[in-house]
Amino acid sequence: MSIIEKLRERIKQKGLSRTFKTLWKRYVFFHWELLWMERDLISPVPPHKLRPYSGLRMVTITPENASAFGKHFGDRVGTMAELATEGHTGHMYLDEEGHAVAFIWGSVRDYHDRHYYGCWFPVKPGEFFEFGGEMARPYFGTSLSVDAQVDLWAAMAAQGCNKVVDVCETHNIPALKLHIRMGYHEQGRVTHVYGLFGLWRFYRETRYTGSRLDPLRKPGRPVVTGAASA
Incomplete structure (x- = not known):
């Protein structure tokens, strides 16, 4: 299928306006807001x-068992092995056949997200930065989204942490609602990510x-209390 045919099919499926907006963000300009x-x-x-x-x-994810991501997250196998090699704490959840269906990561030091956002996320003493949480579609809407975080919190508490921090894109409404459900508090700060022509990124x-x-x-x-303020 040629590029023109693919474009026509996309317009037919999603409409001209949505297709134009997607192409604009991918090849011209985008602005993401990441709530802390x-x-x-x-x-x-x-x-x-x-x-x-x-x-x-x-x-626990290691460089040796990262191949378990092959079925549901085939494009992440190398990334998962790389993160484990760097010493970050990663958990994956395996089904009965040994395939990873969900994963989540934590870092006790400043984290450079070169795989997606491209920026640094600073981590203070006693904190850990939670990132990369994802699960296969059959598990959407299950309590795995809660258990994966609670399991990671316990593992990081054992390493001396007392607080979890993370960021969430403002356009990702399901993820924002998950943070509310989990009792997170806003820090009152936003990291802005700007992309220009698919080549340059800027941050503030x-x-x-x-x-x-x-x-x-x-x-x-109810609003859950108890988290320390920034």
Whole structure:
């Protein structure tokens, strides 16, 4: 299929406006806003109604077992091995056939995300930076999204950490809602990522007051307290 035919098919599937916006962001200009959030490692996770799951076991990611990502995350095998080699703490969840269906990472030192955002994320003493959480589609909406984080928090607490920090894209509404469900607090700062012509990236940080998550909260959902402020 030629490039023109692919473009026509994409326009037919998603419409001219959405296709143009996608191409503009990919090849001309994009702006991502990454909200910084934090949470202590001991406050209980609020109740949830996520679907249960079964048949999985958690394994620490190493350079030797990264091949388990081949089925569901084939393009990440090298990246997973690389992160493990660098000494970051990674957990993956294996199904009964030994295939990784979910993973999550934590770093106790300043983290350079050269695989996606391209910028540095500073980590203070006592904190760890949580990143890379993802799961295969069959597990969307299950309590695995909660368990994976809680398991990582326990592992990082054993390394002397007392707080988790991470960033979340403002356009990723499901991820923002997950942070609310997990009891995260906003730090009031944003890392901005700008991309130009698919070649250059620029970064800056801004501050804000109030909450950018409140519009996403369900009526009557309690705000979990206990996390230390930035």
